[in-house]
Amino acid sequence: MNLVFFALVAVAFAVAAVRQLLWDAGGLDEVAPMALLTDEMIAAARASVELAIGLVGVMALFLGLMKVAEQGGLLVIIAKTVRPLMTRLFPDVPPNHPAMGAMILNISANVLGLGNAATPFGIRAMQELDKLNPHKGTATNAMALFLAINTSSVTILPTGVIALRASLGSTEPAAIVPTTLVATLCSTIVAIVAAKSLQRFFAAPPPDAETEEREMDADEVTAPPAAKTPEAPAGSDEAYPLHVSLLVLLGVTALVPLTILYGREISPWIVPALMVGLLGFGMAKRVRVYECFVEGAKDGFQVALKIIPYLVAILVAVAMFRASGALDALVAAIGSFTDPLGLPAEAVPMALLRPLSGSGAYGVMTSIMQDPATGPDTYVGFLVSTLQGSTETTFYVLAVYFGAVQIRRIRHALAAGISADIAGVIAAVTIVGLLFGAL
Template sequence: MNVVFFALVAVAFVVAAVRQVTWTPPSGAEDPVPPMEALGLGVVDSAESAVTLAIGLVGVMALFLGLMKVAEQGGLLRIVAKALRPLMVRLFPEVPATHPAMGAMILNLSANVLGLGNAATPFGIRAMQQLDRLNPQKGTASNAMVLFLALNTSSVTLLPTGVIALRASAGSADPAGIVPTTLFATICSTAVAILSAKLLQRYFVTPAPGSDEPAGEAGPEVADRPDGDPTQLPETTDKAEEDALPPEAGEAYPVWVSALVLASVAALIPLTVLYGRAIAPWIIPGLIVLLLGFGAAKRVRVYEEFVEGARDGFQVALRIIPYLVAILVAVGMLRESGALELLIEPLSRVTGLIGLPGEALPMALLRPLSGSGAYGVLASIIQDPAIGPDSYTGYLVSTFQGSTETTFYVLAVYFGAVQIRRIRHALAAGLCADIAGVIGAVAVVSWLYG
C-alpha cells in the first residue's frame, strides 16, 4: 500500500503540474481556478469529507457490531461452525478431522460468513500455524494452506455489516440492498476458489523434503506484515494457547443437517436474484429482531452485550479515520488533477460493454491490493453526488467491497505468520476467485439494479 499511495499522489501531482504549465484561462469563465490550485483545494476537501464520513459511520457501525456481539454470545458462531465441519473434512482430506488446524479453519470461515472480520483473523493465523505443523516442506505452501487461503479470499458472506454501515452513513435509502448481491457474488467466488485451488495443485507439485524445487514452483516472496490495512497481527502465542480452541471447533451436526443447511444457502441464490428488491427493505429491521430475539432465547443479557459490541464499533469507526484520510486525499488528488479521467476513459469503453462502468473500475482494480484503500475508494464513490449509494454504480462497488477480499494482504498476513516464501498457486487461485467475484457482482447487480 505504500507504493500504491505514493504512486497515486505522485501521478496526480505530475498531471496537475503539466496542466498548470500549459494552462490558459478559458474565455468567458468567471474566476477560473488553475489546475494546481484546484488540486490543493481538492486535498483539503477530501480530508474534511473523510473525517465527516467516519463520524457519520460511528452510529451505524456501533449498531451492527452490537447486534453481532449479541449473536456471538448466544452461540451463533458455534452453530455455523458445527454446520461447516462435515464439509470441511471433505475439502481438506489431508488434515486429520480432530487436528487443531481443522477447528481453527472452521472458526475462521464461520466468522467470515457472519462478517466478523476481527474474530476471523486470529483464527486464520492460528489455522496457518497448525497447518504448518502438518507441512512436510517448511517454507513452501501445502495444498491445504493454498485452499484455506483461497477460501479466505472468497468466503461466502451472509452479512457484510461494514459495507451496510457505510452505505447507511452515505444516505442510502436501501443500505442492505447489497445482501442478496453479495451472497450471490461470494458463492460464485468461493466455488471458483475451490475449483482453481484443486485443479492448479496438479501443476504446482510440492517437492519431497530435501529435493530440489521443480521449475515453475517458485512464487513471489510474501512480506510478513500487512500492507496498511487496519487489522493487526495478534501477538505470537505459545503452543498451549494455540491448541486451546473453543469447544465448538471439534463438534459437528449430522451430515444430513449440514447438507440441509448448505442446500438452504444454495436455494437463496435464485431467491435473491428473483426477489432481491422485495427482500431488501426487510433485511435491517428483520436482522435487528432476529439477532436480538436469538440472544434473548439463549438467555444472553442482550442490552449489556449490545452495549459492549457497540463500544467496539465506536472504536473501529474512529480507528479507520487515518486510513480514510490517506486514501480519500489520494483519490481526490487523482480526480482533481484529471489523471483519473485520463485512465478511466479508454478502459471504460471496453468494460462498459460488460456492465462495468468506468466509475467502478478503480474499486475493482484496487480491491485485491488493499482493503483500506478499496474502502476509501468505495466511500469516495458513494459519497459523490453524481453517483450516490443507490445508483447502479453505487450498488456495484458496494458489492465489490462485500464480496471480494484483499488477496495480497491475506497472502502477506497468513503466509508471513508461518514464514512461507514459496506460495505455489495461492496467488493464482486467489485472483481467480477475485475475478469470479467481480463477474458475479456485475451479473447480479445488472439483473437487480441495472
C-alpha cells in the same frame, strides 16, 4: 501496499503538475489544477474521519450483537454446520475457532447485501484470525483468502442498488438480482483460485528468533498458562453430520428464487429480524444480553479509532488520482477498446472506480441512471447497477480490515482482490449482455 499508495499519489501529482503548467488562467471561474488537487486532498482527509465516526454506531451495534451470538454459542453452531466447506477453504484455522463463525456471518451479510453489517463482522473475523497469526503485521493465507472472498462476495440481494433503481423510476428494479448473482459467483470462484494459487509465491517471512523469544517471555509474564489456550465449548470439536450441512445448503439455495420474486418486500425486514433473532437466541441460552451487548459494542469505538489513519491514507490517494485528471485520461485511453467488448465508455469510469472508491462509483452509477439518454432500464443502466452490486471497494476493504489488526505487509491479498474485481466486471458484462441484448 506501499507501492500502490505511492503510485497513486505520484501519478496524480505528475498529471496535475503537467496540467498546471499548461493551464490558462484566463477563465476566472476555472480552478487551477494544483489548487483543485489540494482542495480534494483536504476534503478527502476530512471525509475519511467523518466516515470512521459514522461507522462507530454501526460497528457498536453489530459487534454487540456478535458478542451475544458468541456467548450463546451461535458461532460454534454455524461453524459446525458448514465445517466441511470452511475447513477445506481455511485449513489453518481450527474448526471451532471464533474466527470461523465471524467469517460466516460476514459472508452471510454480504450475501444479503448488508454492507453495513458485513464490515463489523469482517473486522471481528480479522481480529480473531490475527490471534492465530505467527507473524504479527503480516497477512496470513487465511486473511488474504478471507479478504478476497469478501471482495468478491456472492450477493443474492443487492438491496441498496435495488432501492436506488426503484427511486429513479425503474420498471424492473430487481432485474439485476440474477445478473448480480452470476457475476458474484464468478468473481468469488476466481478470488478463491487466485488466493490459493498466489499464496505459494508470497511466502510469509520467517519469524525473527529474537522477537519471538521476547514475545514468549512477555506472554509468560503477563498471562497464566490457562489463559493462552481457552477451553473450547463442549461438543464444539465435532462437526454435524454431512446430511445436516447439505440440508442447510439446500435451504439457503431455496432462498434465491424467493429473493428474486420478493426481494423488495424482504429487504426491510432483514436488519430488524437479525437483531431480534440474535438477542432472542441469547435469551434462550440464558445470556445476559444487555451487559453482553454493551461489552461487545465498546469494541466499535476502539476499532473506529484504529482505522482512521488507514482510511485517510487510501482515500486521500484515491481522491488525488481522481482530481488530477489521471482517471479521466485512463478512461479515455481504454474506452475505445472496451466498447466493442460490451463495456461502453459511459460505464468504464464505474468499472475503474469501484475498487478504488465506493462513493465515487455510486455517484457515477447514479448520474448514468439519472441521464434520460440512458436511464435505469437500458443496457448501460443494467450494467452499472450490476457492477455496483457485484464488485467491492477493494482498497477500502484492505484499509479497514487490515488496519484494524495493524497489518502492514499484505502479501497476495491485493492481487487476489483485483483478480476478483476483474472477473466480476467480465462476468457482469457477459451476463448483462446475454440477458439484455448487447451480446
